[in-house]
Amino acid sequence: MKILPTLRQLRYLVALSEYRHFGRAAESCLATQSTLSAGLQELENLLGVVLVERTKRKVMLTPIGEEVVARARTVLRGAEEIADLAAASSEPLSGPLRLGVIPTIGPYVLPRVMPYLRETHPGLRLYLREDLTARLLERLAAGDLDVVLIALPYHAPDVETLEVGDDPFLLACPPDHPLAAKADLCSADLAAAELLLLEEGHCLRDHALAACHLPGPAKGEGILGTSMVTLVQMVANGLGITLLPKMAVDCGVLAGTGLVARPIMDAGVRGIGLAWRPSSPRKADFRALAEVLKGA
Structure with a gap:
């Protein structure tokens, strides 16, 4: 032997x-x-x-x-x-769970979820990793993460996904901007505006453009932000307008800026979902976590 x-x-x-x-x-x-x-x-x-x-x-x-x-x-x-x-067979949502989350979701969902999880599943030890979607999926494939919370759709044929909710996009702009006063605002109204976006690599950028049927700027053109907070500050300083997910607006990302958020009548939404390896034995745990996230 x-x-x-x-x-x-x-x-x-x-x-x-x-x-x-x-x-x-x-x-x-x-x-x-x-x-x-x-x-x-x-x-x-x-x-x-x-x-x-x-x-x-x-x-x-x-x-x-x-x-x-x-x-x-x-x-x-x-x-x-x-x-x-x-571990999963003995008690659901217990033991260590390594959760990856993208920065345009984590700060707005996890604060609502964590207190509930601590109260209802005291045996769960949640380890968080925040990063861009592509890098989270690499870590998931390598076994460094158990499950990731990402925005959908996202092309990842080697994972299983379960959507837990929708997140509409809103226009964020100064209150004196012409679009702030426009009734029945639609995607076409944004075409001529100076639209500020996140830099490449953030899926929020692609989802926002797709939701509002807008082409992206040519490579190397336009003003790009490194984070959602940066985008908001650039808009507050009169550099243009931007598109924000409703969950971020609801959680106060515009607080103290004087900016307003307006719905876009024909805009689509991004999905929020969990993704895991098809071979993972903890699918029951992930579905239980999905139910918690749906409540949030």
Whole structure:
């Protein structure tokens, strides 16, 4: 019978590939540097190959080391899913849950949800990660996250999604702007205005343009914001108008700016939904979380 690598040895190798530093890798594994080094040496002896190229200046993985890391991630993810399956069978929404959320949703939904979850599911330990959609989905695929809360639609064929609600778009502008006083405001009215958008990479940008049937600016043109708060401040300083999700307006993103929000009669909505790996054993947990989010 073959002597196989242990999960601990594989975890040490994966950590070293991520941090490229023995001390930081050991710290992430709650081990001493000497323990991690010894574990990696045992792994190399077991496999009969050199996985790590050690120099005084930097740490590099050998080509075979990189291949082993890729397979080790899959093994570790599978082991975690076994533990998750056992935990999910004993009590719903309990134990650690790593939730990713995009910045145009998290600040406006989670404050409503967290108190309820703490009260009704005290055994749940929720770990949050805020990032852009593409990077969250990468972390989801790698097993670093269990489930992500994103805006839909979003092309992600390798995940399962469950929509929990709709979020309309509103026009935000100064009260003396011509569009603020227009009755039955529609998407066509926005075509000639100076529309401020988030920079590329934020799905809110694409969803807002699609909802209002507007073309995006040519690459390199237009004034772009790095966050929704930045957009609001630029509008407040007279640089143009913008489109905001209703949930952000309802939560006071315009407070203190003097700006007004107006509905757009023919505008579409963005969906808010959860996404997870099809192989995840915690689908019942995710559906239970979806019900909580629907209430919010």
